[in-house]
Amino acid sequence: METLSFSLRAERVLRGTGRQAIVGVVASGNLEVLAERIEDGTGCRVEVSTAAEGFGDVWKAVVGDFVERVSPGGVCFSINDGGARPDTVMLRLMQAARVLESAS
Amino acid sequence: MSARVPERGSWLEASARARVAGLLDANSFTEFLGPEQREMSPHLSLFDLPRAFDDGVVVGRGKLGGRPVFVAAQDGRFMGGTFGEISGSKIVGLLRAARDGAAGDDAPRTVLLLLDTGGVRLQEANAGELAVSEIIRAIAEARRAGITVIALVGGKAGAFGGGGIITACCSRIVVSRHGRISVSGPEVIETNQGIEEFDSKDRALVWRITGGRTRWLTGGADRYVADEIRAFREAAMALGAEDAAPFDLFRLQAEQSRLEQRLQVDGDSRDATQIWTRRGLDEPERVGDMTEHDFVVLADREAPNHDAR
Numbered sequence: 001m002e003t004l005s006f007s008l009r010a011e012r013v014l015r016g017t018g019r020q021a022i023v024g025v026v027a028s029g030n031l032e033v034l035a036e037r038i039e040d041g042t043g044c045r046v047e048v049s050t051a052a053e054g055f056g057d058v059w060k061a062v063v064g065d066f067v068e069r070v071s072p073g074g075v076c077f078s079i080n081d082g083g084a085r086p087d088t089v090m091l092r093l094m095q096a097a098r099v100l101e102s103a104s
Numbered sequence: 105m106s107a108r109v110p111e112r113g114s115w116l117e118a119s120a121r122a123r124v125a126g127l128l129d130a131n132s133f134t135e136f137l138g139p140e141q142r143e144m145s146p147h148l149s150l151f152d153l154p155r156a157f158d159d160g161v162v163v164g165r166g167k168l169g170g171r172p173v174f175v176a177a178q179d180g181r182f183m184g185g186t187f188g189e190i191s192g193s194k195i196v197g198l199l200r201a202a203r204d205g206a207a208g209d210d211a212p213r214t215v216l217l218l219l220d221t222g223g224v225r226l227q228e229a230n231a232g233e234l235a236v237s238e239i240i241r242a243i244a245e246a247r248r249a250g251i252t253v254i255a256l257v258g259g260k261a262g263a264f265g266g267g268g269i270i271t272a273c274c275s276r277i278v279v280s281r282h283g284r285i286s287v288s289g290p291e292v293i294e295t296n297q298g299i300e301e302f303d304s305k306d307r308a309l310v311w312r313i314t315g316g317r318t319r320w321l322t323g324g325a326d327r328y329v330a331d332e333i334r335a336f337r338e339a340a341m342a343l344g345a346e347d348a349a350p351f352d353l354f355r356l357q358a359e360q361s362r363l364e365q366r367l368q369v370d371g372d373s374r375d376a377t378q379i380w381t382r383r384g385l386d387e388p389e390r391v392g393d394m395t396e397h398d399f400v401v402l403a404d405r406e407a408p409n410h411d412a413r
Contacts, residue, residue, distance in 0.1 A: 001149060001152055001153075001154065020138075020139075020140055022121070022139045022157065022158075025119060025156070025179055025181045025182055026154050026155070026156040026160075026182050026183075027181045027182060030181070032139075032156060032157065034139050034140065034157050036140060049154060049155070050154070051152070051153065051154045078157070080154050080155055080156055080157060081154060082154050
């Protein structure tokens with residue numbers, strides 16, 4: 001197992017009032033994402049625990065792209081990964097942000 | 105939290121959270137030990153395996169048709185929905201809370217177990233075996249205290265191993281076509297007894313033997329429902345509204361004699377079609393291919409008497 005941690009600054013705070021959201025499932029080629037609001041202005045954290053070791057650069061690229069596209073400021077995304085492909089990771093992150101935005 | 109799914113959605117395809125959300129009254133669910141608590145397996149890391157924030161089990165309370173209920177749901181996609189130290193403890197704790205009438209005046213008298221499991225999580229060996237034993241004991245104690253425990257089986261993993269035994273210990277069982285219930289899985293039987301005994305690659309055979317239709321026809325389930333969240337909800341509501349039957353020696357003896365009788369009648373059957381023929385079904389070889397609608401109509405007509413459970 002490998003753990004990775006990313007701290008980024010987003011352009012805006014993520015909209016909506018949902019406090020937390022969980023999407024996905026830990027299975028082969030899949031992942032779960034737990035999104036939680038944090039008191040950090042437009043700061044965004046992504047904590048990854050992954051079964052596929054040695055892909056730090058890919059994670060960094062996907063997370064950077066996600067933060068740029070969605071601007072999820074004030075949110076921490078915790079990930080348990082079962083070896084998902086980068087496109088699946090991106091979709092799950094976007095899904096988590098969307099659910100958090102629309103949750104009451 | 106999250107998971108919204110139309111009630112008409114498929115039970116089989118839904119996640120544990122989506123099943124709970126669609127099963128209970130809208131927005132009535134409160135989770136205990138949610139994923140944010142990060143109560144994860146202490147064992148999986150030793151095997152370099154990823155963990156899940158909820159260890160694959162969602163527990164909490166909510167309302168079903170306005171009545172308070174406790175609910176536990178396994179997600180068969182994480183580690184095959186297996187019973188480990190944490191996932192098992194969550195279910196045991198919920199059943200004990202029901203037994204003790206926890207939650208005061210509005211204490212739930214019904215526990216819904218949404219099983220979707222291959223049985224014990226092998227990586228957690230003894231802890232998993234203990235979890236299954238403790239759940240069985242907790243179900244017995246809850247039923248003794250007048251609590252109705254309803255198993256709902258229709259997930260991808262079915263209810264195998266300890267999960268099959270746990271299902272059989274419940275007050276009531278609801279099953280769909282995909283809800284396979286058994287103790288030894290097809291591959292286990294084939295490995296131990298040979299392919300002549302059971303060909304695990306023969307999917308039609310596996311479904312005929314362990315699938316919901318045969319289980320229902322032979323008294324292994326009280327209700328057969330279509331693979332819809334809404335259908336599970338309606339069945340659980342109807343069963344939850346019934347008074348809990350007294351769980352005593354008389355009931356266990358009645359169940360024992362029902363099982364003995366079943367063994368006597370069907371014990372020499374080599375395939376499910378023989379059992380269906382003995383049940384006097386018009387076209388026994390068609391049972392596996394019938395549409396859900398046709399089978400539900402047949403199920404209503406043939407409704408076997410399962411009062412022993």
